[in-house]
Amino acid sequence: QITLRESGPTLVKPTQTLTLTCTFSGFSLSTSGVGVAWIRQPPGKALEWLAHIYSNENQRHNPSLKSRLTVTKDTSKNQVVLTMTNMDPADTATYYCAHRPYDSFGSTFFDFWGQGTLVTVSS
Amino acid sequence: QSVLTQPPSASGTPGQRVSISCSGSNSNIGDNFVYWYQQFPGTAPRLLIYRNSQRPSGVPDRFSGSKSGTSASLAISGLRPEDEADYHCATWDDSLSSPVFGGGTKLTVL
Numbered sequence: 001q002i003t004l005r006e007s008g009p010t011l012v013k014p015t016q017t018l019t020l021t022c023t024f025s026g027f028s029l030s031t032s033g034v035g036v037a038w039i040r041q042p043p044g045k046a047l048e049w050l051a052h053i054y055s056n057e058n059q060r061h062n063p064s065l066k067s068r069l070t071v072t073k074d075t076s077k078n079q080v081v082l083t084m085t086n087m088d089p090a091d092t093a094t095y096y097c098a099h100r101p102y103d104s105f106g107s108t109f110f111d112f113w114g115q116g117t118l119v120t121v122s123s
Numbered sequence: 124q125s126v127l128t129q130p131p132s133a134s135g136t137p138g139q140r141v142s143i144s145c146s147g148s149n150s151n152i153g154d155n156f157v158y159w160y161q162q163f164p165g166t167a168p169r170l171l172i173y174r175n176s177q178r179p180s181g182v183p184d185r186f187s188g189s190k191s192g193t194s195a196s197l198a199i200s201g202l203r204p205e206d207e208a209d210y211h212c213a214t215w216d217d218s219l220s221s222p223v224f225g226g227g228t229k230l231t232v233l
Contacts, residue, residue: 037222046125047160047168047211047224062221096167108215108222109158111179113167 002026004097004114011120012087022080022097029055029075033102036080037110040093052100089121127212127225134231140200143228145212147193155215157195159188162209207232
């Protein structure tokens with residue numbers, strides 16, 4: 001059974017750096033084609049993909065946020081860490097991590113999600 | 124502004140069939156699979172449909188997906204009160220080289 005759980009601060013100040021950790025179980029990030037993604041959702045708004053990291057260390061980032069995002073993984077701890085710099089009130093959102101399964105067609109989708117963590121950016 | 128366009132709301136009465144549309148372009152829906160997620164208030168999205176029309180185990184066959192050209196649809200037949208939720212479409216965008224989502228549709232069961 002695949003589970004994911006996000007952890008990190010619930011409140012950050014503008015210009016600070018946000019660090020969120022996704023701790024998962026039920027799969028290994030050393031399995032080819034598997035990945036973990038970060039997706040956020042501002043209150044009452046749409047889902048927005050941020051980034052994901054694959055088992056082979058390859059990463060993809062949302063082009064509009066690329067310069068602010070870093071994703072790292074610790075395979076031995078079953079964790080993926082998202083770092084987002086220069087936080088702004090517009091970054092207030094629920095942040096989810098999600099499992100990207102291996103797909104024979106090479107498609108990217110997310111079949112298991114964490115419960116999400118609400119991050120508020122305010123001074 | 125989302126890359127994929129969905130109606131903000133939809134509604135139906137119990138037992139009815141409702142459809143939710145998702146419109147994109149050649150660089151996204153036109154060239155890639157479409158996925159649908161169901162989200163209840165305060166909870167994480169749940170994968171409902173993958174590869175345009177496939178259902179993960181546990182998803183009732185009342186839910187079906189289809190795609191034609193640069194648009195896709197989610198249909199729910201035999202509508203139930205517990206289907207009241209937000210529904211999001213998603214796909215890959217070749218121009219952006221990233222996954223993209225629709226703005227979400229809030230389904231109300233009257």
